[in-house]
Amino acid sequence: MSAARRRGSPAAGLCPAAIDRVRIRCPQDVRRAAEALHAIAMDHGMRAAPAHNIADKHTPVDAEGNNLAREVFGWSDRKAWCGNSRIALDSPITAACRFESEPFWVNAQGFRTSLPNHYLAAIDLANFEARAMTRAAIVVPVHLPFGQIGAVSFNPLDPALTELDDLFALQGDAFGVYARTFVASYEHVMGSLQALTAAARLSKREVECLRWAAIGKTDVEIGMILNRSRATVRFHVYNASVKLNAVNRSQTVFKAAQLGYISLAS
Incomplete structure (x- = not known):
């Protein structure tokens, strides 16, 4: 299902300086940018869960190879998506990221988007909490070159909070910009080098x-x-x-x- 977005002003809650703080320009920037994204999420009572590739069981690391999910974002391997090797197949959140490109929020009762998306209505939400590893989340899909899909899930620190409509209306667009900036710049800097050169052209x-x-x-x-x-x-x-x-x-x-x-x- 969908819900109308209530916006105060375009990109309400968006801070240009914060966008720059979550942008990665070199490997040494990764941890600083991750800490900035973590702080933004925490300021709104949320914990961020970034993935540069929903098809990859590996999660973002810093320049020294340290696991950011655990060391910066505060997730334990046993209680987070990063500890579930089947999350890409099992989670309704990752399934939705394949069919939606704009931020949305979701709980066991359904998906809420700024514009209707009938593909999401077909996603099975049975046993939602166990499969999504959260009771509710604001999710930003990040569609990258070569068909790769990343995502950042913003999950409430309060496990009893399952209604995110107000926060989504106020901060959904801003979360979208911060998440896309972090994931896209992370993949640009840290992603494996493409063997395909930009000059390659098919006849x-x-x-x-x-x-x-x-x-x-x-x-x-x-x-x-x-x-x-x-x-x-x-x-x-x-x-x-x-x-x-x-x-x-x-x-x-x-x-x-x-x-x-x-x-x-x-």
Whole structure:
């Protein structure tokens, strides 16, 4: 379900200086930025839970490799998402981040968003507290390049607090800016280097071959469609895989879709 957002002013509660404090420009900035995000959350009676990649069981670390969830944000491995290796599959919060790009809040009764999102209504909320590892949260999905999804969950320090509509209305947009700034700059600085260079460009023929491969056509069939030999089709697909640093045909198609060369939509 959705709830109307009550805003005092655009980006109510947003502090430009705080945005800069949560921005990471080099590895040495990570811990300072994490402490700033932690302080912002605590000022509103919340504890932040940042993840740079919801598909990765690892959580953000500082320049020395220290676990920020435990050492800065105050989560114990046994009582937080960082101690659950199945959180990406089990949690309704991570499921929602795949279908929503704007901040939302959620409890066992449903999702509240600034605009209706029918995909969220289909997410199973049974046994919510155990699966989400919180009774309620304001969540900021962070959609990054190459299809990666990060998120920051803001969870009440008071376990009895399950109604977050007022805080979401006042601070949801601000939390969104702080969370996106922290996660995106963290991934930019600390994320593994992409083997794909910015200069990599697929040719028109490579894109044509991958477009047909994406809907299941074989090299022989693609060759008949494009009036080219099977060997030529394989040559173009192989060249595309080298450019995209893909290990096989499926990953080549997937990466081409991530970069917007082709569409996987039916």
